[in-house]
Amino acid sequence: MYEILGYPSSWTAMPGESIDFKVSCQGIEEYSVDLVKIRCGDAAPGAPGLKETVVERDIAGPIAGRKQETYIGTYALVDPYPETCGVVRSWILGLMPTLPGNGAWQTVFGRWDEKCQRGFKLSLNPAGCLVWTEADGDKCWTVEMSVPMVSRQWYTVAVVVDHDSSEARISQTPVSPLHARNTAASTRGMIGLKGSVNCSDISLVLGASLRTRGSRNEVLHAFNGRLDSLTLLPGIALEADARQILQPPHSRRYSVAPQMEWDFSKRIDSDHIEDARLASRGGLLCNLPARGVPGIRWDATAMAWTQNPDHFAAIHFHDDGLGDAQWETDFSYRIPDDLESGLYAARCTSGEVTERIAFVVSPKRDGKRKKIAFLASTATYMAYSNSHYRLDEAGMEMKSGNFAVVQPWEQYLGEHRELGLSMYDTHSDGYGVYYSSRLRPVFSMHLLGRAWALNGDTHLIDWLDEKSFEFDVISDDLLHQDGMSALDGYNVVMTGAHPEYWTTRMWDAMVAYQARGGRLMYMGGNGFYWRCAYHPEKPWVMELRRAETGARYWETPAGESYHSFTGEYGGTWRRIGRAPQTLVGVGTVATGFDASSYYRRRKESRDPRVAFIFDGVEDEVIGDFGSAGGGAAGDEIDRADIRLGTPPHALVLARSEGHTRYYSLVPEEIMYSHPTVNGQESEKCHADLIFYECLNGGAVFSTGSITWGAALAHNGYANNVSQITENVLRRFADDTPFSFPRVASQSVA
The missing domain is CATH 2.60.120.200 (Jelly Rolls)
Known part of the structure; x- marks a missing residue:
């Protein structure tokens, strides 16, 4: 298992730039490398399966395999x-x-x-x-x-x-x-x-x-x-x-x-x-x-x-800190000037053994851009990185009824703790992990695993290709580095399924993008939840402080809630005063991972303002299918709340129902631990599908669910989740501006 393991010098590159690849082999004499374009990485039952296209063969190799050591400890x-x-x-x-x-x-x-x-x-x-x-x-x-x-x-x-x-x-x-x-x-x-x-x-x-x-x-x-x-x-x-x-x-x-x-x-x-x-x-x-x-x-x-x-x-x-694995470069690759934007991988192969080292190719800063941008959640990938918490807290997971199956990658990481920790883990002395680095093999960037992180986001890339949309792929790393200019020229930006971690610079850039008429499709749940920070000198390092509240596996002790990199107060964006509802109309309300549910349309879905969204959709129930838990509303779900910033003219088009008792409200939604306000009994426990217009011709569409994307491919992509998403994207990509409503509908409840 994982006889070949590697990582790139950068997760995001542009045509004309080079990426160095660091590879370690166990029992592999030599391997060859092809460049492949990734369409989908989820091979779970009911998922689209692995889809990749060879772009260029033998970009390196044959290369002699060698084992590279990693030394941890600060x-x-x-x-x-x-x-x-x-x-x-x-x-x-x-x-x-x-x-x-x-x-x-x-x-x-x-x-x-x-x-x-x-x-x-x-x-x-x-x-x-x-x-x-x-x-x-x-x-x-x-x-x-x-x-x-x-x-x-x-x-x-x-x-x-x-x-x-x-x-x-x-x-x-x-x-x-x-x-x-x-x-x-x-x-x-x-x-x-x-x-x-x-x-x-x-x-x-x-x-x-x-x-x-x-x-x-x-x-x-x-x-x-x-x-x-x-x-x-x-x-x-x-x-x-x-x-x-x-x-x-x-x-x-x-x-x-x-x-x-x-x-x-x-x-x-x-x-x-x-x-x-x-x-x-x-x-x-x-x-x-x-x-x-x-x-x-x-x-x-x-x-x-x-x-x-x-x-x-x-x-x-700490004895288990890691900032840079410091592996030597085994091969480098210069991105061709004419390579189109997308998700790619250096596919290292030796016989039946394959390792795909994924990376994003974004357009040149001065290059031509398409109307649609898919925003890869690289900050979130880095936060989850090489998580051990499910095995370290196996008893807790089993008692809760969640994640009873241990994945092969989890077992491997449990045996190879030298590859570092995730921001969901604690150090050996019990303190939370504040920093994460991408200069090491990062398993949240792996394909063919659980529909989560990068692998989960490939559902959306697969769907975009299936529907023949022309689009660029950009990343959180690029958005943080370039700010608003990373979004210039795009009519619409589509997020991944779980853009949970955002820096202040990313947030400010998206606010500016919306203010000038940009359209945003928030295709997930639990998004824009934690404020994080990047190292001022080392962009491959990210910091997180889990302050005061939020769904978390550890919390920062008193006096440690401010990021060392920026001096900013850490924690949830909601606690900081910028709730996700102010950015995308919905914010996290509950989590549960045993089964996903569906949405039921509301009367607001018949409003003439959103007729385009339901063109060709007559169903009352939306998304009672999908490869992630059997429904389009699941894992982590978001709701609208006018008190937290959902615009009063926003339309709640559909609302999920029927979630199991394993769905629990996040801590910030619970004022007091009591059956009348906690868990499944709460009327808050639902996902909201919403739409609203912004100033200067812009608009926002939010699904409020991580598993929405895993429902897109159902029935050969012919389903109401796919149709709604296609209707929204075609309208959002169109140059015709949206009109800001004169009278607020105030459908938010």
Whole structure:
């Protein structure tokens, strides 16, 4: 299973640009590569099946197969620098372990050569006790605490090393002795060296130890927890010195001027760290440790790191973080100048083994555009990425009656956690995953799986091709990068089945597009739900904070709700004040994954304003069929709500009914947990099919259901879901402007 696995350097490219492909093989001697255009990837019973067309054969290969390693674990790396501290030195730091006593060694910081066993480091032993280690490549000395640290509690830690007397001392003092069960302790021991080890050729590493593997670093003994205000004094630290890190930097009064003072409150929106004592001595964060999180001085007076950065001067390290798999390029492909926009894949084949590495080809920025654009939900694909939560919480899933079948890809990811986590998972220490990267194999970009993410969106691409519509494919990545200009020239933009994650730049671009007369077809459910953010320097990295409410598998702790990349408040767009109803007329109301249902037409569907939508459709029941749960209304569903921003002139054309008891309202729809307001009993639990006109000739059509697209191919594409969608798209693509109604119908209930 998955003998060939790979990923592209970018998910979106334009003609004339090149994509690098990184491939790892297990038991494959060689493989060849064809370029294929993807029409559909869903081969489930009742689905259209895999449909692909070979565009160009042998774009690379035969290529020798090789296994490429992935090293997970977060750390900070500071290039080697000259030793200036002499033989007496003291390290002071704030430390909050989040997984002490987990049975493994964890390196907090050090200048340590793993190969030569030379240098120094501060660690947690398998029992959760601090250990100081020094070695000269021949002999090794340790000083070890006997009192373990308590998880998720802040400590001031001091390590005093006096090579004149060959003695080292360690002390730990809980900031909150009551919560840390009075684990204040200190110890001392002998260090046999009569002079400090020369580490001028060794990097300072925070959060792990490293072993060099060619040009890459393998992470060893990764630390789980937070580090704040790492400081080096050129002398013996007094007890008062250790307490100084509880003060703001400008208020600290050390007994001697520090030689090094790392201030993590600087450049929180980047991967860089700074030494306040020497500006030229900076460091780089690797594999995405968390920033914008409360540090040792946080007192809950500021909830946003932008308000008081010093209270958020901490870095949270994890043993399972991944920002870049760093696989080497196996082949590259230049997009031909005349290649039309669409969904493509580099199809890697060896005998019966095939891997399709998918990517979007969008039009050139100055190129000709068609009237229709399909918007691939790449931000959502990245959020789901390599999810483990169903297996990690298997008991919960089985008890709920949902997803009883474990998919092969889930089993594979469970066995290969080095491929990183999704934003639905938690790190090994229980904290939510804030960051996701596409520079690794991402299984939500795979075809031939569940009708979800990219695979689910191919239902719409398949239908567009079947109906002979000419269209371009663009992506969230492009929309975020180019803003409104990514939508220029399109009469209509059609979303995928589940555009759940959107950045502010994407949202603002769509608002501007609608304001100038653009038409939007929202073809899914649970869309425009979470605000996310892209890294300002690394567009392949996305961030998410799940704040306060929303349907979520974890939530951000207090003080961590603001994105480190942008400083923006995270959470649901509804909570931020921009409910999806203001953008597409409907917003998420309920989720349920056992079976899908259908819509029943309402009287508003006979309004002359929407006669074009039901041309050729006489049925009262819409979508009582489909390959995803047996209906067009399911998985996650949205409803109209005038109080949340649905325009008063919007027409609710049809409403779903008959959902099973496994459909539950999302948390923001529940004011109080009680049978009269929760679950299936609530009258809110339905999907709304709606239409309304916008200013300047624009319009919006929303299905409010993830499974609408999976019903399009039913009965050879001859069905009421397909007909309605075709009617809307042909009218929306037409140049004739819509007229804004003079009198609001106010059909929204």
